[in-house]
Amino acid sequence: MTVQKQVGAAALACALVWQLVAGATVSAAGTKLTLSSQETITSGAVMKNYVWATTRGSKDVSVNANVIEVDLTNPNVKIDAMAGTKNQFTKNQSVLGMVKDTGAVAGINGDFYNTQAEGVPEGAQITNGQVMSTPAKISGLYSFAITKTNQPIIDIFDFQGTVTAKDGTAFELGGVNKTFYWDDNGVPLIANGLFLYTSAWAMTQRAVDGTNVPTEALIQNDIVKEIQVDTNVKMAAPADGYILRGSGLAKDFIVKHLKVGDKVTTKYDMIPHDASKTYDWRNFKMLIGGSTLLVDEAKPSYFTRNINDFNGYSPLSRTAVGYSKDQKKAYMITVDRNGDSAGMTLPELQQFMIDAGVWRGMVLDGGGSTQMVSRPLGDVDPKLVNKPQNGNQRAVANGLGVYSTAPKGELKGLILKGQSLLFMNESSTYQFKAYDDYYNPISTDGIVPQWSTSVANGSFKDNVYTPTMPGKTQVIAKSGKGSASMDVEVVGRDQIVSMAFRNGSFSVIEGGDFKLPITVTTRSGATRELPASSATWELSGIKGTITNGVLHVDSAAGSQAAQVIARYDGYSTMVTLPIGQEKVWYDLDHYAVMTTGDKYPAEVISSVNIPQFNGNKNLEITYDFTKGLGTKAAYARLNNGNGAPIEGEPQFITAKVFGDGSFNWVRAEVIDGNGKLNYVSFTENMNWTGWRKVTADVSNLTMPISLKSIYVANPANGQDERAGKGKINIDDISFIYDGQLPALPKNTMKLLVGKKQATLNTKAMTLEQAPTIVKDNTLVPLRFVTEGLGGTVKWDDKERKVTVVRGDKLIDLWIDQADLLINGERVTAEVAPAIMSNVTMVPLRLISEKLGFKVGWDPQNYGISIE
Template sequence: MVLGNRKQGNEKVDGRGIAKRWAILTLAGVLWVGPVAGTGALIPLNGWISAPIASAASGSTVKLGEEIITSGATLMKYRFKGSKGTALADIVRVDLQNPYVKLDVMTGKNGQFTTRQSTGGMAKETGAVAGVNGDYFNTSSEGAPIGGQVSKGVLMSTPSDLTGMYAFAVTKDGSPMVEQFTFEGTVKAGDGSTFPLAGMNKASYSPETSGSSYSHSNAMYIYTSAWKAIERPKNSSTTPTEVLVQNGVVTQISNNATLNITVPQDGYILRTHGKAADYVKAHLTVGETVETSYHLRVKSTGSEVDPSNLQMMIGGHTILVNDGQKTSFSRSTTSIGGTRARTALGYSRDKRYAYVIAVEKNGNSVGVSLSELQTLMKDIGVWKGMNLDGGGSTTMVTRDLGDTTAGLTFNTEYGTEQRSVVNGVGVYTSAPKGTLKGFTIKGNKTLLIGQTGSYSFKGYDTYYNPFDTSNVQVTWKSSNPSVVSVSGGVVKGAKPGTATLTASSGSASATTKVTVLGADEISSLTAGSGTGSLTAGAKIEVPVTAKTKDGQGVSISSDALKWEFIGFKGSVKDNQLTVNTVDAGVKTGYAIGRYDGFSAVVFLSAGGASTNNWENFENVSYPVDFTSNVEGVTGTAAVVQGDGDHANSKVLELNYDMTNGSGKMYAYAQLNGTTGKTLEQAATSISIDVRGDKSLNWLRAELEDAQGKTAYIDLAKVIDWNGWKTINADMSGLNISYPAKLKRLYVVNVAEGQDERAKTGNIAFDNISFNTPGTVGTEGLKKGTAQMAIGQKSMTVNGTLTTIDAAPMTRNGSTYVPIKYVLDAFGGQAKWNAGDQRITIMRGGVLMDLTVGKKEVVLNGKRQSTDVAPIVLGGRTLVPLRLVSEQLGMTVKWEQETKTITLQS
């Protein structure tokens, strides 16, 4: 259901500033210091429970583990195999029979509509120990739910006149319901006359069964102090007559006008139009009494429900599961289709458990379709359940054992940014203070060599709520100090391996395992920009960043790496590389920093190593145009005077309006017509200043290479900021030939989830630079042609025959050569490390590590898989010819008949 353009909230997550990742959560160790107490299903746990691992009958849903949040509430993690890949689901199971835990609805800021707040913000404000985002809402209106809402036993919003919209409710005796509800209400004047109420605290919308195109036409609505905005509502297409009622008495009436006040705590406002306004004029006067009465009705049974008998109720969308099986959707799901993050609610067959469900879509999870969500819910034991607002709204917060507040459970579709929404479902505990039950150890599960991590312990009581341990003295110890050293709770990785970290207090102790990652766990290692000047006295910033195979980025002190300098003498200290002296005649220098053998490289050149200010838009001599792929998308692209940090320079500004477009929409700033601006040298990365508009759209650049091939650069998957910031994007994997042309900078609004992103916006670009280490050292590289033949210990270089001590050979369809002679012919050098069986090849702006027997290379700090591995034969290392030569900028030709290899550079 398309609900309009959703606006992105600017509220960040809890004070920790990052989403909790499952790998980190598994760290928690537990220290038992007392017997089990309290009520509800209390699970003895040692961190996340992983045994037994439950697999559903369908085979697509696997339980990964669980952890208690509070007495009666447990966080469970599932893996689901869907059509697009693996998804992760986080489910808070709430025991509705536990007297210390309950569900309720969180609302905006200060419990009011029209305010909006992130799920994390609402949980923090209300003290929830867990929560998810809630009902659908029209994102272009004030911020009120589409469905009905009961919070703290009070009716705050009524169901809208829309077909197939379900709600989840829990009665005060703890019985859950998933039903369609309608609203019935009446206003009774002092003279005994009555008029029907159409609803409570509703934004304007288009009814589906009443026959009216406008919800507030010829109708009477009641607005309470839960509605903060003065306008009730906006965009109603009607002029109201409003009545203020305080303590059951009419105190003000405004004919054909709004009352310019907010609703007071001791009263409500009747908002009327047409026939309802006529009723007011005929029957209501200031000073007379007026009464209201209303109730909800279950559509399927016709039974009446007094809102005061409900503990909570929240509206949703379609039903998903009924009687433990997937069921037909109750309304169209076209606008909420696709594979997305999802939020849902349901309950078990015996009605004991409520399930608060969130499916992730982020770097670890692909999300699910609605049909897949149905399967997941059925597999985990939902008897009846419905869909809540999903996509970019999907957010879950949970409180870790020992913590006092709930934090983001997983990254949202927008990273750690949480959208502002109208309401959410909160989990609350009322358990009394118990005795100390145990400790949890908090900290990193993995460390890199030289990386430090702070570890702490936190206590929890017999109801699994935080327990103050500030006066408890704890001693820390590592089981293997050569792997992990410990000092005052600060842990430092020393070498690859695993150690057990123990926190002790008296006779009690808690443990957790800490793994120090070796080179095998690293996928890339970068040092600063990777380039610098080969000049005595030059100082180059080289902060080191590692990316692990599971995608985590970790900063490492450059001092923790072992550095080697080739072509110059230098030093590295405090993340700064200093060139002391340059060797005579050297044009290219290499600073190689190794982490457990894995290399990061900084290329230094006597000439320039980057195209700084490739374009700063100060003197643009070519045309800049706006264009789009969709006729309905309009906008402008022009060089204008900048603003903010760029007020003293010219910038390229892109304005776009996609309101009248559909499908996947692009807004291009096109450089130099269809030609583009030429980039002569091979580039490994781009740096560009971008003024964001927080539209949540996708930001890209388009290149065309020398062969006419198009390549795309992801500058930002999500424009989630306002104002200027510098973006750096990798280009090393584009595999394009140069000279290339930068043709377009543009915004993309994909079709899926389009109602969550702004369709209008304004961004700007400035100071485009390219890092071009591929040109480093070209002065010393040789050009020419060389030929070798399989089995022959000779080669011809530019017509001159040379003897070599190892002949090229073939094995399993691959050709191997002694790399030394290739480098002698075309320039470059190789170094052999016998201990690690590693050969390091350097040529120009390329540094490649190959290891004997390993089908992978580390190319300029990035691990890449290969089909072949180096071999040792007769004491000489032979390397796969095509792999090495093509990476070093040479072309290879093979003549099958003569078994001849021709190399050209």
């Protein structure tokens, strides 16, 4: 690098820094590009989803990248520039909004813009052949254009323009639809500049910078219609005219040389910065501005702008555009920084673009502005494709849209949507979308497909499939030339690797309802909730019912725990739930606190009384809600309305309520440990008469809590469906605390390999079959060990299956099969259970550890101790 001697020290330092930045062409080593999926958007446009992997420093990173590939030779598709709302500047909106507004099928965000100004693009824009804005007078800004012959162009364009008054005086035009900005030397071009604004500029104010007061002239059909000195024309430009805005010297031109009624001549041009280029913007179908060149001849370009100005060396979300060497394909690109996707630096983006096929390309606005939208095949509505950097879809100045120009075609294909994982005898509805010869959506009205499956393991009725046998199949729909299929796995016992209750541990109480969702995971890694109707249920320790996966406890008397077993196709899982401990807190015979009446609003009539039923005192709340407006309530305030403190950390509050069939609500006001007032409902539909036990959940509140009131409410919405007058009685307000699972018996047994003699605690016993070593695994008699240590054993002769339950553990095992089910988890033993001398023998170590036994081994005497 040669530097002239007359360059000063400061200038020399700046020049060196610029050369280092501009010349940086870092190529990421060891990159890997994987095409994860692709889908046709419309005829001539394809969505490709990539994962790009590289090493950043010493860390391996991957980035999600999306490319819309457009065939520029296809007459059924086009690319055009979009702007704001309804193609107007200053009305910024998301790319999704612009795509929907303009009828595009896909799109990305476009040019850089000043977020502190009116929100118009920094560079030029041509939409549908019409100029919407012209290039900024800033060096190194590239634009992407497509000519009338569909030739893609990425180049720098300069602006030239003049406005000539009737008296022949001319003034240089600074640009069309530009906001305030500064040139490369930091000079504010709006200060002495003359700028032109068309109807594409939606605001009635133009280039407001807070410093330079505008003088404006309205020109219509080339005639001056209005001049406003030191203020703005109070309208947007009409479709058949424009507004000239001037400050400083430009103001003087307007004031001295333009007069209402005079003719004005305005001319401007956008010419290639490279004088050897001959293309004419008047032949452009579209054009959109950007910033630095990134790729030239499939190689990283030097940066034509200082990319530190937009964090070019930091990994961010990015947007770019480019085209192929044969000029037949255009590439619209976004990369994400969100979640596991690590974003890209501009040098990394250069390499990705080259990997993706770009011959020449440039950067568009990135970071929080990066958005890509596409219409899924068969859908009518476009959807956001990428994950925005800040989580939201930012309103931006403009974008690039992809448009279908195809005529309406005939049905070409169908796309199916529905469950890919089913359980036997589970009926599932399959829906379909349709697209035509040009891959555009068509209405499904009147299309009645023929439904079938590749394997005869179920039946169809219309579009509802009910499988009856497990296995993999394809659901197929056909209509005319259109057809589609999707893989469906029908789950059977052999395909399951785990089946588990997923609601965690909690206590159950009498009268309570508890959801018991079950998740099934298959060998293929698919996971789904098991429909409650597909399971068979078994209860132990309580009396109750399970309806639609909800356990209702009728009685838990004398029990410390409830065991719920669910089975599907012979595959079992179990959850053991402690019975909650109930403490009566308020019954007016033995326990009570100060109770007073209250009401809301003032027009409500209510009272609190203490009558007796069969010698038992209870709390009575009478109410008259026939007057007043809005939500109405009648309260029983506790402890003078200050709240009565509740000990410990209860999970539920219960009460016996004598209902009046009014359909009103019964609720409680509870003050939590943070002093916040919470409303919990016993019922939001008091549809019964007589006594009923009701429950409200307080487990999610911060402890300790205080009970402020019990009350009857008639919410404003739906008051005409509830009784306006009535009374309820309340008794035995109780709190339910977490229960404890019963302790297992602490028995000890001793056995000897090859010997039938054994002891249980201190009692000598004789086994029918001695412990045996098979393939270095010690097998022991299952029933003796399990029942001796507090478990139960059940035998299923048809399946040759043994079910073992001990405490909160359930094991299913099959004779001569190495796979066992332990609380719904499939486990493979080294040695399968076997029958010896009519006794079921099982691997000691596996079974004992899974059932919570402790096993000791005496290698000298081949002795076994289990406790």
